[in-house]
Amino acid sequence: AQKITQTQPGMFVQEKEAVTLDCTYDTSDPSYGLFWYKQPSSGEMIFLIYQGSYDQQNATEGRYSLNFQKARKSANLVISASQLGDSAMYFCAMREPRGGANSKLTFGKGITLSVRP
Amino acid sequence: EAGVTQFPSHSVIEKGQTVTLRCDPISGHDNLYWYRRVMGKEIKFLLHFVKESKQDESGMPNNRFLAERTGGTYSTLKVQPAELEDSGVYFCASSQDVWGSGANVLTFGAGSRLTVL
Numbered sequence: 632a633q634k635i636t637q638t639q640p641g642m643f644v645q646e647k648e649a650v651t652l653d654c655t656y657d658t659s660d661p662s663y664g665l666f667w668y669k670q671p672s673s674g675e676m677i678f679l680i681y682q683g684s685y686d687q688q689n690a691t692e693g694r695y696s697l698n699f700q701k702a703r704k705s706a707n708l709v710i711s712a713s714q715l716g717d718s719a720m721y722f723c724a725m726r727e728p729r730g731g732a733n734s735k736l737t738f739g740k741g742i743t744l745s746v747r748p
Numbered sequence: 749e750a751g752v753t754q755f756p757s758h759s760v761i762e763k764g765q766t767v768t769l770r771c772d773p774i775s776g777h778d779n780l781y782w783y784r785r786v787m788g789k790e791i792k793f794l795l796h797f798v799k800e801s802k803q804d805e806s807g808m809p810n811n812r813f814l815a816e817r818t819g820g821t822y823s824t825l826k827v828q829p830a831e832l833e834d835s836g837v838y839f840c841a842s843s844q845d846v847w848g849s850g851a852n853v854l855t856f857g858a859g860s861r862l863t864v865l
Contacts, residue, residue, distance in 0.1 A: 635790075668856070675751075676839060676856035722791065726852075735781070735804065736854065738791040 634658065635723050637739035644713045645747050651698070652708040652742050654723030663727040665706040666736065667697065671719040679721075682706055710744075718746045750774065752857035754840050760863045766828040769860045773822070773842030779803075780823050781843075781854060782815060786836040794838075797823060809834075830864045837861050 636655045644650040656665065667679040682690045682697045690697040698707040710717055720743050724736040753772040761767050773780045782794040794813070795805040799820035808815070812831070817823040827834050838861075841854040 664852075666853070674757075674837070674858040674861075676841070676859075678853050678855065681853065724791075735793040735796060735807075736783075737793070738783075740788075740790050 634737045635725055635739035637723055637742050639742045641743045641745070643745050643747060644710075644717075646715060647712055649709060649711045650713055650744065652710070652721050652723075652744065654706045654708065654739060656704050656706060656723075656725050658704075658725065658727050660727040663725055665697070665699070666724045666726070667695070667706075667708045668722045668724065669717075669719045670722065670741070671716075676722070680708065713746045715746050715748060718744060720744075752840055752842050752855050754838075754857035754860045756860055757858065758861045758863070760865065761830055762865050763832055764829045766826065767830055767862060769825045769827075769838050769840075769862070771823045771825070771840030771857060773840070774855055777842035777844055777855075778820070779843040779852075779854075780817060781841040782823070782825055783839040783841065783856075784836050785839065785859075786833075791839065794825075827862070830862075832864050835862055835864045 634657050663684045665682045669677045680690050680692045680695045680697050682699045689699050694711045696709045720741045722741045723739045726736050755770045759767050778799050780797040783791050785791040793807040796803045797817045800817050814826045837859040839856050839859045841856040843852050843854045
């Protein structure tokens with residue numbers, strides 16, 4: 632079974648509008664971490680935001696917020712006030728167990744976001 | 749602070765040849781990871797170094813792949829002999845060893861694109 636599912640084939644958003652990128656995950660471990668990375672055309676993977684499974688609040692980092700719904704096992708990324716530079720591929724990833732330095736990330740297939748001027 | 753550097757950015761080789769990819773992590777980062785993305789598929793974990801030791805190499809596809817991290821600094825990933833299915837983008841990432849911190853963010857390089865003809 633897929634651990635991280637990103638099913639949206641490609642997303643389009645108008646500049647300055649908000650967009651939600653979906654991510655669902657599957658784990659039986661109560662301790663895990665969820666990450667979002669952005670990959671622009673330059674190829675580098677850029678860390679955006681992190682959510683721990685025990686965190687009480689949804690994570691926020693500037694224009695990025697994570698809509699964490701634990702019971703539904705979803706961790707959707709919300710980008711507010713989209714900018715042209717947000718056009719990129721976005722990857723959702725999970726680490727289990729949460730705090731282990733030795734634990735590896737499992738990635739989804741990614742979602743392509745295109746911001747229209 | 750310099751990021752994670754990978755070389756070459758793109759390599760085109762014939763089936764049966766050898767290729768060596770290099771990764772320079774962020775200075776002071778003990779953890780070094782190799783990941784691979786085959787076209788259209790998820791980014792997959794290959795292996796994890798802690799300093800010069802291989803902590804987890806469960807993702808290495810077969811014995812044609814050899815990773816080293818001499819002296820706990822830079823790392824190389826050698827593919828010998830290369831096969832068609834080895835084509836993809838090879839990412840390197842590094843992180844500080846912050847045990848107990850769920851975030852333990854991985855900083856990725858821009859990747860090395862390998863094309864095997």
